[in-house]
Amino acid sequence: MTAMHNPPHPGEVLREWLDGITVTDAAARLGVTRVALSRVLNGAAGISPDMDLRLSKALNTTPGSWYAMQSNYDMWQAQRRFRAKVQPITPAATAG
Amino acid sequence: MTAMHNPPHPGEVLREWLDGITVTDAAARLGVTRVALSRVLNGAAGISPDMDLRLSKALNTTPGSWYAMQSNYDMWQAQRRFRAKVQPITPAATAG
DNA sequence: ATCATGTGTATAGCGTAACGTTACACGCTA
DNA sequence: TAGCGTGTAACGTTACGCTATACACATGAT
Numbered sequence: 001m002t003a004m005h006n007p008p009h010p011g012e013v014l015r016e017w018l019d020g021i022t023v024t025d026a027a028a029r030l031g032v033t034r035v036a037l038s039r040v041l042n043g044a045a046g047i048s049p050d051m052d053l054r055l056s057k058a059l060n061t062t063p064g065s066w067y068a069m070q071s072n073y074d075m076w077q078a079q080r081r082f083r084a085k086v087q088p089i090t091p092a093a094t095a096g
Numbered sequence: 097m098t099a100m101h102n103p104p105h106p107g108e109v110l111r112e113w114l115d116g117i118t119v120t121d122a123a124a125r126l127g128v129t130r131v132a133l134s135r136v137l138n139g140a141a142g143i144s145p146d147m148d149l150r151l152s153k154a155l156n157t158t159p160g161s162w163y164a165m166q167s168n169y170d171m172w173q174a175q176r177r178f179r180a181k182v183q184p185i186t187p188a189a190t191a192g
Numbered sequence: 193a194t195c196a197t198g199t200g201t202a203t204a205g206c207g208t209a210a211c212g213t214t215a216c217a218c219g220c221t222a
Numbered sequence: 223t224a225g226c227g228t229g230t231a232a233c234g235t236t237a238c239g240c241t242a243t244a245c246a247c248a249t250g251a252t
Binding site: 039048 | 241
């Protein structure tokens with residue numbers, strides 16, 4: 001339950017990996033638009049499954065790791081917004 | 097790298113958790129439409145972050161676990177579709 | 193000062209996807 | 223037959239990732 005502590009958006013982390021290369025160049029290597037990568041780096045867009053695979057290939061990271069980071073971030077954000085009331089679904093509740 | 101082996105869509109897994117309760121009743125407890133839950137159970141829709149939180153509350157599971165399952169499934173599907181060519185981004189490539 | 197380059201960002205358009213609403217069809221059972 | 227549970231199609235809404243285009247700003251070289 002003490003899973004994550006305010007994770008940064010993956011774009012921040014990605015920025016460190018792209019330290020010595022320009023956004024324009026990195027985008028070209030990834031096969032995406034400069035705008036698309038810029039939006040990720042600045043948190044205006046998340047990392048899609050497709051983008052994850054491009055990153056894992058270009059940066060030689062484990063496939064799914066970037067998207068997993070994104071998922072954690074998305075869940076974190078969703079928790080803050082979540083207000084819905086939910087009724088329990090348990091064997092007890094089912095039996096009753 | 098030998099991470100996952102053809103994961104089932106989370107709806108399949110979820111179905112087992114809702115064994116003794118009707119779809120209509122479960123949907124009502126979750127606070128979503130019967131149609132929405134049915135789509136998830138039949139693989140016509142994925143588990144969104146919002147749906148994950150509803151499930152984790154109702155079923156008393158760890159928040160994020162259902163969405164993580166969905167993410168794995170999505171990555172798996174993305175890998176099969178992925179065909180894009182990507183240029184490496186490494187210190188060597190950066191320096192060159 | 194002028195120009196090229198890198199960058200951030202706004203806009204519009206496209207495709208995908210989750211969700212609610214409504215409605216129809218099928219199967220089962222009282 | 224009537225009622226319930228279920229699957230699903232159609233439609234509109236909303237959100238989001240991506241491309242293409244364009245504008246503005248900063249920096250460095252000519």
